[in-house]
Amino acid sequence: MKNHSLATLGRFRRKRTLGRVWESMIPKFLLACALVSVLTTLGIVGTLLKETISFFTKVSLFDYITGTKWTALFNEAQQSFGVLPLIAGTLLVTGIAALVAIPIGLASAIYLSEYANPKVRKVVKPILEVLAGVPTIVYGFFALTFITPLLRTILPDMGVFNAVSAGIVVGIMIIPLIASLSEDAMSAVPRSIREAAYAMGCTKLEVALKVVVPAALSGIIASFVLGLSRAIGETMIVTIAAGATPRMTLDPTDSIQTMTSFIVQAATGDHSFGSIAYGAIYAVGMTLFIFTLLMNLLAQYISRRFKEEY
Amino acid sequence: MMSQATMSRYVIQVENLDVFYGEKQALDKIQMSIEENTVVALIGPSGCGKSTFLRALNRMNDMIPSVRINGAITMHDENIYDKSIDVEMLRKEVGMVFQAPNPFPKSIYDNVAYGPRVHGEKNRKVLDEIVERSLRQAALWDEVKDRLKDRATGLSGGQQQRLCIARTLAVEPEIILMDEPTSALDPISTAKIEELIQELKRKFTIIIVTHNMQQAARISDRTAFFLSGELVEEDQTDHLFSNPHDQRTEDYITGRFG
Numbered sequence: 001m002k003n004h005s006l007a008t009l010g011r012f013r014r015k016r017t018l019g020r021v022w023e024s025m026i027p028k029f030l031l032a033c034a035l036v037s038v039l040t041t042l043g044i045v046g047t048l049l050k051e052t053i054s055f056f057t058k059v060s061l062f063d064y065i066t067g068t069k070w071t072a073l074f075n076e077a078q079q080s081f082g083v084l085p086l087i088a089g090t091l092l093v094t095g096i097a098a099l100v101a102i103p104i105g106l107a108s109a110i111y112l113s114e115y116a117n118p119k120v121r122k123v124v125k126p127i128l129e130v131l132a133g134v135p136t137i138v139y140g141f142f143a144l145t146f147i148t149p150l151l152r153t154i155l156p157d158m159g160v161f162n163a164v165s166a167g168i169v170v171g172i173m174i175i176p177l178i179a180s181l182s183e184d185a186m187s188a189v190p191r192s193i194r195e196a197a198y199a200m201g202c203t204k205l206e207v208a209l210k211v212v213v214p215a216a217l218s219g220i221i222a223s224f225v226l227g228l229s230r231a232i233g234e235t236m237i238v239t240i241a242a243g244a245t246p247r248m249t250l251d252p253t254d255s256i257q258t259m260t261s262f263i264v265q266a267a268t269g270d271h272s273f274g275s276i277a278y279g280a281i282y283a284v285g286m287t288l289f290i291f292t293l294l295m296n297l298l299a300q301y302i303s304r305r306f307k308e309e310y
Numbered sequence: 311m312m313s314q315a316t317m318s319r320y321v322i323q324v325e326n327l328d329v330f331y332g333e334k335q336a337l338d339k340i341q342m343s344i345e346e347n348t349v350v351a352l353i354g355p356s357g358c359g360k361s362t363f364l365r366a367l368n369r370m371n372d373m374i375p376s377v378r379i380n381g382a383i384t385m386h387d388e389n390i391y392d393k394s395i396d397v398e399m400l401r402k403e404v405g406m407v408f409q410a411p412n413p414f415p416k417s418i419y420d421n422v423a424y425g426p427r428v429h430g431e432k433n434r435k436v437l438d439e440i441v442e443r444s445l446r447q448a449a450l451w452d453e454v455k456d457r458l459k460d461r462a463t464g465l466s467g468g469q470q471q472r473l474c475i476a477r478t479l480a481v482e483p484e485i486i487l488m489d490e491p492t493s494a495l496d497p498i499s500t501a502k503i504e505e506l507i508q509e510l511k512r513k514f515t516i517i518i519v520t521h522n523m524q525q526a527a528r529i530s531d532r533t534a535f536f537l538s539g540e541l542v543e544e545d546q547t548d549h550l551f552s553n554p555h556d557q558r559t560e561d562y563i564t565g566r567f568g
């Protein structure tokens with residue numbers, strides 16, 4: 001009996017074939033691929049940290065955070081490193097973008113999820129996703145050569161470079177992201193809940209605004225936050241259309257400079273390695289990184305904390 | 311829309327009702343009259359058109375683009391498929407409870423107050439009263455009165471279903487449609503809801519789909535047997551179960567098919 005069963009088992013014993021070796025190597029290979037991106041990210045953060053720390057040995061952190069004058073690229077006697085104007089510029093553009101993108105994005109999502117018939121949705125949703133893939137330099141030129149001239153027919157005194165034109169176009173750029181993510185969140189609301197509301201005599205609009213939007217609110221807000229975090233990090237459009245004038249202002253018709261467009265300006269100019277202006281690139285980069293990181297954490301927190309159980 | 315003074319003793323009269331999903335006919339020349347303050351059970355094998363019939367009564371079928379409807383359904387001498395009918399007003403009068411409990415992801419209070427609020431009630435005191443009355447009518451008040459602010463999704467399945475009933479009652483409908491309201495529930499919750507239906511019948515007219523023939527026998531005054539889109543037989547419940555006229559009804563209730 002015993003012999004017999006062992007003999008049978010033997011047929012299932014592993015054989016070390018070439019195929020098997022190959023099979024066992026695949027997970028290691030895949031792990032290595034995954035590590036590449038993790039290590040790269042760590043490397044970036046590491047460099048950012050190192051250069052930022054070295055920058056703050058030369059410039060006081062307090063002056064950086066509270067200063068209202070940013071002249072990093074001037075000669076050394078006139079240099080001033082108050083980051084607030086860059087933050088103000090960034091927030092101004094982001095605020096304008098939010099005013100454009102949130103209502104339009106949400107309205108598009110409501111239309112797609114609640115009103116559009118399935119055929120329309122099948123066509124429009126992929127188009128939205130294609131829009132999300134348009135290179136931002138295209139949007140930048142759109143801002144400079146179309147939106148700005150258009151705005152200047154209404155406000156003839158406005159300069160060629162201004163925050164509002166860039167902000168509007170950044171907003172247009174993030175509409176697809178907000179619409180698409182909000183639509184996902186709204187489509188995830190079960191049909192049975194909508195039916196309950198219809199069966200009580202709610203109109204389509206009441207169902208959309210008073211049932212579906214509240215039920216999908218966590219996903220919708222997360223989409224806003226993600227969209228705005230992209231607006232904060234957006235570079236090309238603001239570099240092309242918003243100007244390069246660091247300024248503490250809330251006037252959207254002014255020319256301003258954002259954190260990102262400062263980095264472009266500084267990185268494309270020639271500043272000797274190790275100079276303070278060079279270090280400023282990293283300090284601003286770090287500031288930007290902290291902003292977008294916080295926004296992303298906020299988005300995650302919101303969608304987890306307020307997640308609906310249906 | 312619906313006058314109190316009614317000429318016929320029937321709340322609902324269905325005449326020659328056909329319902330099509332695209333080319334497929336789901337209901338064929340249905341005739342039925344339903345009296346006030348009765349419980350009518352709809353029975354029949356799966357796919358015979360019970361839900362379709364129920365959803366014709368509050369025009370929920372309208373939301374499916376392929377649906378086509380012929381014939382007339384009269385409530386208080388008005389054809390609900392007439393062009394002049396306000397569908398939202400109709401659905402306010404004809405409430406519906408679904409197979410699976412489907413509370414809104416809101417608090418218990420907000421679930422019940424939802425309908426009145428949508429229909430314009432803002433006064434907090436009035437809303438409080440409606441919520442309490444509806445929850446009492448749905449035999450849920452004692453279980454939830456101390457946690458009205460809790461999320462409805464945290465209730466048990468049976469409690470959720472009674473909450474859905476309370477939510478429907480809060481709109482003060484005249485007719486309540488129920489599509490297999492206990493099929494997702496345990497026997498104790500089912501018994502509670504059956505008891506509740508007996509209570510509710512005094513104020514409302516109830517039309518209930520059920521797959522459970524004992525349930526139909528226990529709770530309904532009249533029973534309608536559907537088979538492949540046809541209304542085979544409709545009669546007083548005890549007659550239909552003890553003395554069916556149609557052979558197909560007898561086959562079904564004795565379990566010979568379906």
Ligand SMILES: Nc1ncnc2c1ncn2[C@@H]1O[C@H](COP(=O)(O)OP(=O)(O)OP(=O)(O)O)[C@@H](O)[C@H]1O
Nearest residue numbers: 331334336354355356357358359360361362363374
């Ligand atoms: N949305 C729809 N589109 C197309 N056909 C449908 C649709 N809904 C129902 N039908 C068809 O209509 C017929 C009746 O369906 P209905 O849902 O009314 O049956 P039912 O008696 O409620 O069945 P069950 O007991 O399984 O709930 C079935 O043949 C079904 O396939």
Ligand SMILES: [Mg+2]
Nearest residue numbers: 360361362489
């Ligand atoms: Mg059904």
